[in-house]
Structures are given as structure tokens and as C-alpha cells.
Amino acid sequence: MSIWVKDLRFDYRNFSLHIQNLRFEAAKLTSIVGPNGAGKTTLLKCLCAILPIARDSLFLDRRDIALLSAEERARLIAYVPQEHSSAFNYAVQDFVLMGRAAYVSLFSTPSAADVEIALEALEYVGLRRYAARPYFELSSGERRLVLIARALAQKSDILILDEPTSFLDPKHETELMDLARRLAVEKKKTVLVTLHNLDMAVKYSDVIVFMKKGGVVAGGSPDDILTEPLLESVYEIKMNILRHDGRKFIVK
Amino acid sequence: MTKKQRALGLLIVLFPFVAFFVSLSIGVVHIPLDGVLKSLLSPIFPSLKQGLPENYLGIVLGVRLPRLLLALLAGAGLSVSGASLQALSKNPLVNEYILGISSGAAFGASLSIVIFRQSFPPQISAFVFAVAAVMIVLLISRNSDSPIVSLLLTGIIVSAFFSALLSLVEFFASPYALQGLFYWLMGNLGWPGWGALSISLPLTAVGTAGLILMRWRMNVLSMSDEEARSLGVNIRREKLMVIFLATLVTAAVTSVAGIIGWVGLIVPHLVRMMVGVDNRRVVPLSAAMGAGYLILADDLARGLASSFEIPVGIFTSLIGIPFFILLLRKSKRIWL
DSSP, rough: OOEEEEEEEEESSSEEEEEEEEOOOOTEEEEEEEEETTHHHHHHHTTTTSSSTTTTTTTTEEEEEGGGHHHHHHEEEEEOOOOOOOOOOBBBHHHHHHHGGSSSSOOOOOHHHHHHHHHHHHTTTTTTGTTTGGGGSSSSHHHHHHHHHHHHHHHHOOEEESSEEEEEEEHHHHHHHHHHHHHHTTTTEEEEEEEEHHHHHHHSEEEEEETTTEEEEEOOOHHOOOOHHHHHHHHSSSOEEETTEEEEEEOO | OOOOHHHHHHHHHHHHHHHHHHHHOOOOSOOOOHHHHHHHHHHTTTGGTTSSSSHHHHHIIIIIHHHHHHHHHHHHHHHHHHHHHHHHHTOTTTTTTTTTHHHHHHHHHIIIIIIISSOOHHHHHHHHHHHHHHHHHHHHHOSSSSSHHHHHHHHHHHHHHHHHHHHHHHHHSSSHHHHHHHHTOOOOOOOOOOHHHHHHHHHHHOOOHHHHHHTHHHHTTOOOHHHHHHHOOHHHHHHHHHHHHHHHHHHHHHHHOOOSHHHHHHHOOOOHHOOOOHHHHHHHHHHHHHHHHHHHHHHHHHSSSSOOOOOOHHHHHHHHHHHHHHHHOOOSOOOO
């Protein structure tokens, strides 16, 4: 399932997002990069309708996101927040099970099949053994994986991750991006990630979208679009691109 | 769920049944347990009536049974409302009292009783003002940077406002009405008459059942609003639903039994300490625990003095709060 952003506008008091035309292709991992305040998270939250959006600005294939019900949307788009905080310390399995909310009616409880789907999702991120552990006993890297498992339990075609690697050590960062990559390749999901680590974006993305001041500056495969002048205009500092083993590395 | 949690859960389920049965024998007239059993079964097996003292049937079926039914439903309802409101506001410190629901309901009911002489049903009046109170609290605290603090603070303020309105009603009440009002407000399960019960009991039962059916949804609603929305929850609709049901229950109970404080806060916490935080267990087990708890508290209210009754609301607070402090201090790990 592909996403089409068409003339999307969103205004805060001192910031406005405006994207004229942008497509996210199915079964690809797209990274959205850019300086703080560029509007990356705002774009993601518009896509998940966490922020109110106008009609005729966001489409999934041909369907207008603004016209979908909450359940319909959650079956198509899953959102992985940066972090989760709660007064209640649910067991990991119960936490992942909440990903089934769009499939369970208001006055009922999840079926055995729903529980199975939750456990499979945990298995996929490699944390099945933690099913009975309380969520807040896990390390921050493991918590991110549990959040992803909850999103997987939504069985959506589109997966949106908001800065999934922030505050993670290099090992967990790599594992997490490997997982995001597998979701696009193996599960054919449309994966959208916001990132600050440009090397990670170059290494893992099919497409990189550069944003600045509420708009899109450039978008395309890392090989095609990554140039020193582009980086300098987006981040306003001097950056050099080095090549090694056929890959590009960015040195500040 | 561990084995220990399963065993404790079973105990909680049995608690109200045991409490209910034993409490039928307690009171000014002591009735042995076999007498209780025979009296209870006599409508089905008339032969059991033989050999029973004459007054047993009247006391067990006519006096104690309706009162215990009221205690059972009120305890279950208040506890389930408390558990639900805690999940909904993502705040384990919340209960129907703190959100202003109790004060609103108490004002509404007393307005109807004192000023309109019950020509307007106190249940409806209680419900209207309870809804008004909780809506004011939620609207004021909605867009705050520190939702927990602002929710508690506005709750306290709105409660105080409706308590002041209640004082105004008390001021204008006749001395006779005032005495009744005062006693009722302290929370008691004395006989309110079938007329009032025939409205309050069904409303309490329906509200409680609705909340119990939504038990898993409470887990999802206890996530942040952004998360819940991305998981596919129509937050506005579902929150209003829970608030509506919890307010219905609180208003129905308050209009016949006054303010029975702290049940809605203490019972769900006790349950969480015993079986964990999953609302699929917490909500229904709170119903069982709350029912048993209020029945026992009412035993004290009825049984401590032989010539008069002490309002049960005093006991729910007097037992509940120290017990809660004890548990708070004893439990080393945090159960939330």
C-alpha cells in the first residue's frame, strides 16, 4: 500500500507544515531526515491522524485517510511512538495485545487468536521469552522492540516509526534498523522512519526524504540525491561525503 | 498470571458469597447459619419452615436480604467505577469522590429530597449534577501540561464547590429534614424503601455490568491519548461512555445510600496488589472485592451497637484508610 501526500497543510502557532506532493512506496523503507523543527514528527502524526487533518490531503492508495474511521485507520497504519509512559505496568504480552484494539469490539475481550497474533509479533522481534515480564522492567532498547511488536499486532500494511533509534547504543540501534528493514523486505510493509543519524539513513533506506522548515527539500534513493551541497543547505553546517566499500559516509 | 495470582483471584471471587451468607446471621437478633440457610431456601422448599422460630423468615428475607443486596451492588458498583475511572484518567489516585462525582450526586439528591420533596426523583437529580461536576473537572483540566496534577486540583475545587452548594441546601432545610439529610449523607445502607431501590438497583447493575464488559478496553484507554488513537480507539466516544456508566452507578448508589467514601479507591488497589494490573482481572474482581468489603463494613455498622446504627460510610473510611496505609508501607515493590 502506498501513501500519497497531496497539498497537506498543518499549522501550529509559530510553525506550519506544507507538503505539495510526496509519495511513499509500498514495501520500501523510507527515512525522513532533517534538522529539529523541520516538521518530521508533525508529518508522521498527520499520517496517523493523531493530529486533525483536512480532507483530500492524504491518501492510502485511493482512500482518503481523513474519511477513515479510527478502527479502519488502525488496521492500515500502525504508529510506533518514541516512548511510552504509563502509571500502570502491564505485562509485555498484555501490552502487545493492545495492538488488537481495532479488531476487538468495545464490549468484548481479545480472543485466543488475538493472543496468538500478539505472541507471534513478540516472537518476530525476538522477545517472546519476556511475554510475562512487566513492561517497565525491560531496558529501553527492549521497550522499543515491544512497541514495534504492538504495532505489528495491528497487522497493518503501513508502519510508522518516530525516531526509533534515539537514545539507543550502536548495537541496539543496528538491531532495530535491521528489524525495520526486514519488515519492508520480508513483510512487504511500507515503512516510514524519522532519523537523526544520517549514516543509518544512508545504510538502511530505499528512499530518503529531506525536510526543512515545514517542507520537503529533496527525496530519492541515497545514491542519487545525497550530495554535499544538499546536506549543507539542509543542516546549515559543512559536511563531507566519503566513499568506502561502495558506500557513502558522512563526516561533519 | 502466576499461580499465586490465580489462587488470590479465586479467593476474591469467593469473598462476597461468604460475607453475604455469614452477614445474614449477624445483627441484633443472632440467627445461626443453619437457620439462615433454611430461611433462604424456604421459598423453594416450604417444608424447611417447620421448626424455624417465627421471626427468622421475616428478619432474613424481609430485613437483611434486601439490605445486603443493596450493600453488595453498591460495593461492586463503586469499586468498578473507581477502577474504570483510574484506567481512563491514567491516574491511580482518582476515584469518584476526587473527580467531583460524589459531591455532585450528593448535592443533586439532597436538592431533590429537601427542596422538591422528592417530586423530582433524587436519582435523576443526582445523575444530572454528577455529570455536570465530572464534565466541569474534565473540561478544565483537559489541555494542561501536567494532567495528573491539574485533574486532582480541579477535582478538589469542583468537589468543594458542590459541597458548598450542599451546605446551602442544608441551611434552608427544616431541622427535621436536616437530621435525615445529615444521617443519609454520612453513608448508610438502612432501608430506603422499595420505591427508591427499584430505580437505583437496576441502574447500578446495568452500569456495573457495562463497565465490566468494557474491562479490556480499559487497558487500551489507559494508554496516552495519542497511543490509544493510533491503536484505533475513538477516544471521545469511548471516554464519554465510561464516564457515563461510572457516573450513573455513583449517582444511583449515592441517591439511596449517601456518600460511601474510599471504596472506589481502596478496593481496586487491593485487587491490583493481589492479581496485577490487567483490567480484564482488575475490573471484575473489584466488583467481587467491593461487594464483600461493603457487606463487612455494614456488619460493623449494624452490629457494633445494639440500640442504634452507625453510618457505614464512617466505617469504609475508618477501616479502609489505615488498612491501605499498612499495605502501602508493607509492600516493598510497587504493584502498579
